[in-house]
Amino acid sequence: MKEINAADFEKEVLNEGKVVVDFYSTECPPCEALAPKFEAMAELYGEKVKFLKIFRQGNRELATSLGVSSSPILLFFDKGKQVQSSISGGIKKSEIMERLDAMLSTDEVNEIKGKQKSTVSEYDVAILGGGPAGLTAGIYLGQAKIRTVLIDPALPGGYMGITHQVSNYPGFEQPQPGFMLAHYMSEQAKHTGIDFKVAVDITSVDLVKKEIVIDGFETIKAKKIIIGTGTTPNTMNAPGEKEYKGKGISYCATCDAKYFVDKDVTVIGGGNSAVEEALFITKFARKVTMIHQFDKLTANQTAIEHLKANEKIDVMYEHEPRRFEKRGETMVATLEDLKTKETKELVSDGVFVFIGFKANVSVLGSVLPETDNWGYIKTNEDMQTNLPDIYAVGDIVSKKYRQITTAVADGTIAAITISKEL
Numbered sequence: 113m114k115e116i117n118a119a120d121f122e123k124e125v126l127n128e129g130k131v132v133v134d135f136y137s138t139e140c141p142p143c144e145a146l147a148p149k150f151e152a153m154a155e156l157y158g159e160k161v162k163f164l165k166i167f168r169q170g171n172r173e174l175a176t177s178l179g180v181s182s183s184p185i186l187l188f189f190d191k192g193k194q195v196q197s198s199i200s201g202g203i204k205k206s207e208i209m210e211r212l213d214a215m216l217s218t219d220e221v222n223e224i225k226g227k228q229k230s231t232v233s234e235y236d237v238a239i240l241g242g243g244p245a246g247l248t249a250g251i252y253l254g255q256a257k258i259r260t261v262l263i264d265p266a267l268p269g270g271y272m273g274i275t276h277q278v279s280n281y282p283g284f285e286q287p288q289p290g291f292m293l294a295h296y297m298s299e300q301a302k303h304t305g306i307d308f309k310v311a312v313d314i315t316s317v318d319l320v321k322k323e324i325v326i327d328g329f330e331t332i333k334a335k336k337i338i339i340g341t342g343t344t345p346n347t348m349n350a351p352g353e354k355e356y357k358g359k360g361i362s363y364c365a366t367c368d369a370k371y372f373v374d375k376d377v378t379v380i381g382g383g384n385s386a387v388e389e390a391l392f393i394t395k396f397a398r399k400v401t402m403i404h405q406f407d408k409l410t411a412n413q414t415a416i417e418h419l420k421a422n423e424k425i426d427v428m429y430e431h432e433p434r435r436f437e438k439r440g441e442t443m444v445a446t447l448e449d450l451k452t453k454e455t456k457e458l459v460s461d462g463v464f465v466f467i468g469f470k471a472n473v474s475v476l477g478s479v480l481p482e483t484d485n486w487g488y489i490k491t492n493e494d495m496q497t498n499l500p501d502i503y504a505v506g507d508i509v510s511k512k513y514r515q516i517t518t519a520v521a522d523g524t525i526a527a528i529t530i531s532k533e534l
């Protein structure tokens with residue numbers, strides 16, 4: 113693998129056979145996460161494909177001419193022509209391998225796969241999940257000089273990283289962009305010396321043997337495992353929902369309602385959390401329109417009575433969102449009337465979705481810790497689960513309040529408990 117500049121591009125890329133080029137930048141966490149994977153891929157595929165790196169900031173003109181507008185981006189070339197789709201952001205090894213394999217013959221791929229050596233590494237603690245809970249556990253364990261690895265299929269930060277503004281995390285006078293808080297926390301954890309394995313594929317997790325396989329061939333054995341894999345919001349799978357998540361569509365009223373003072377807000381849902389969150393949003397918003405699929409709310413009676421007494425809330429029963437769009441600063445929800453099948457548009461300043469979250473436990477193998485009726489992991493006050501040496505922290509834990517502060521508290525407790533035990 114070598115580094116080239118724009119002046120060498122024609123000779124090194126366009127006049128060559130199979131080439132993959134990494135456009136990277138400095139102060140770019142996903143670029144740092146990619147570097148060791150790119151190097152490992154170069155060792156594996158290096159005889160068949162040429163691996164090159166180009167510093168994007170120093171070669172802007174070339175980058176722009178190739179349509180490279182973010183870092184890192186991998187571009188694939190064969191005989192001077194771009195082949196395969198480019199990959200950017202938190203790039204996984206499997207995404208690179210998929211494209212490289214497609215550029216080679218079956219025999220070449222088999223030859224390379226035959227060379228692929230499985231590796232085994234041993235740690236005292238493996239942390240699954242690099243959200244605030246996992247990162248905090250990492251900070252404490254790293255400072256206690258405990259051999260720790262933090263594993264995440266995405267880049268570190270969890271929900272923090274996608275939250276527009278965080279104004280309730282202590283220590284900052286002004287609201288902080290969530291991605292900056294995620295950056296500070298993950299850099300703090302890295303500086304303690306723990307290993308990061310991020311943007312990886314989690315191939316398997318065995319909580320009994322305490323073994324995690326990543327990227328298909330890297331086995332990580334640990335004496336103890338901390339689970340901090342968080343939750344996934346239930347989604348409606350309506351077009352636009354994914355694109356505007358965090359940019360007009362929110363899943364957290366505690367976090368975002370304060371940005372809607374005197375504004376109109378749409379709330380999707382009709383259960384307890386939707387009603388309670390809608391009531392909370394009225395402390396800020398001028399008007400809240402709730403969209404509920406049934407002809408009655410499914411929240412408890414007290415919550416419904418509070419809602420009925422609140423003049424700021426209207427409920428549209430038997431409606432479901434079919435699409436979300438942004439028009440200027442407003443969000444437009446296209447709703448279907450489930451009785452008449454007619455559609456109509458509802459324009460507001462922001463949409464909140466409260467149709468529940470689910471705990472990310474399905475990825476944790478076949479033997480799972482004990483969970484509550486909603487699938488959240490039960491722990492004792494030291495964050496220990498019922499499985500020996502398995503801890504759970506953050507939003508995945510069965511508890512009442514899920515915030516960054518409660519997640520970091522769980523991470524702290526698990527790490528201190530483990531430090532005393534090891």
Ligand SMILES: Cc1cc2nc3c(=O)[nH]c(=O)nc-3n(C[C@H](O)[C@H](O)[C@H](O)COP(=O)(O)OP(=O)(O)OC[C@H]3O[C@@H](n4cnc5c(N)ncnc54)[C@H](O)[C@@H]3O)c2cc1C
Nearest residue numbers: 241243244245270271341342367475506507514515516519
């Ligand atoms: C839109 C939104 C805005 C919010 N705003 C605020 C706010 O302003 N203030 C506040 O205090 N709280 C806020 N919250 C709540 C807060 O973000 C969460 O309580 C907190 O992030 C929970 O931390 P966590 O580490 O438990 O989980 P998460 O932040 O969910 O992180 C879990 C991590 O685990 C990783 N993971 C998933 N599966 C696996 C696996 N198989 N193996 C390894 N890793 C895995 C994920 O990639 C992720 O990085 C907000 C939540 C949302 C959804």
